[in-house]
Amino acid sequence: MRLEYFEMIDTVVALDREAGRIETRSVVPAASPVFEGHFPDHPLVPGVLLTETMAQASGYLLLARDDFARMPFLMAVDKARFRAFVEPGAELTVEARIVHEGSGYAATAATLSAGGRRIADAELRFRTMPFPAGLDGRMREQAARIGLLAGAPSA
Amino acid sequence: MSSTFETVAGIISETADIPREKITPESHAIDDLGIDSLAFLDIAFAIDKAFGIKLPLERWTQEVNEGKVPAEEYFVLKNLVARIDALVAAKAA
Numbered sequence: 001m002r003l004e005y006f007e008m009i010d011t012v013v014a015l016d017r018e019a020g021r022i023e024t025r026s027v028v029p030a031a032s033p034v035f036e037g038h039f040p041d042h043p044l045v046p047g048v049l050l051t052e053t054m055a056q057a058s059g060y061l062l063l064a065r066d067d068f069a070r071m072p073f074l075m076a077v078d079k080a081r082f083r084a085f086v087e088p089g090a091e092l093t094v095e096a097r098i099v100h101e102g103s104g105y106a107a108t109a110a111t112l113s114a115g116g117r118r119i120a121d122a123e124l125r126f127r128t129m130p131f132p133a134g135l136d137g138r139m140r141e142q143a144a145r146i147g148l149l150a151g152a153p154s155a
Numbered sequence: 156m157s158s159t160f161e162t163v164a165g166i167i168s169e170t171a172d173i174p175r176e177k178i179t180p181e182s183h184a185i186d187d188l189g190i191d192s193l194a195f196l197d198i199a200f201a202i203d204k205a206f207g208i209k210l211p212l213e214r215w216t217q218e219v220n221e222g223k224v225p226a227e228e229y230f231v232l233k234n235l236v237a238r239i240d241a242l243v244a245a246k247a248a
Contacts, residue, residue, distance in 0.1 A: 075193060075196065076197065102203050102210070103209060103210055103211050103213045103214070104212050104213045104216075105196045105199070105200065125197075125200060
């Protein structure tokens, strides 16, 4: 994870395009400017960044599902819950699945856990649109970095 | 008033925070109720879930934008309700 660059996903552990399911892994860095303010001498990953982590896992799932035909943009976060603190060094797993594919949007359910313990969960919705100019290639670069395009094992 | 209309009106009222009494079968979702495209996606999600269908919003929007179909055909609520009923019937067939 590079929190300040919003690179929240390190690796795609498993992907099942047909079933609409993904599992990702991320390691919280030991140090980040984010922790200077959240909170001084008591570093915790902000809940908004845990939500972003679940959203990015879901987004990569939708990108893979659509074979990079459309870009998902987060449009709604429902029923988000944060059940435990996440500290530097934590190893995070996100499991996300598609719960509905509408016309021009999709909904996912995501759970973030650490050490087998559920930390956070949310229902997320994304507007799916044609890629803005130039973003397609950059998203493919990010997807390659995390192994999404490398044939991740089936979930 | 059909049960489909009542369900749709309830969804619109709750999702877009519009008083229920302002929503009639003749209401135009955009022109009369002021629902924007993002809010309409929220409404579409709730309608999809409630009726177990997939509103073809993108196709409708494209047809309207290309001038092939007047917006009223899709976005006046009595017409929207008729299309929902048709989608439900097609699914059951």
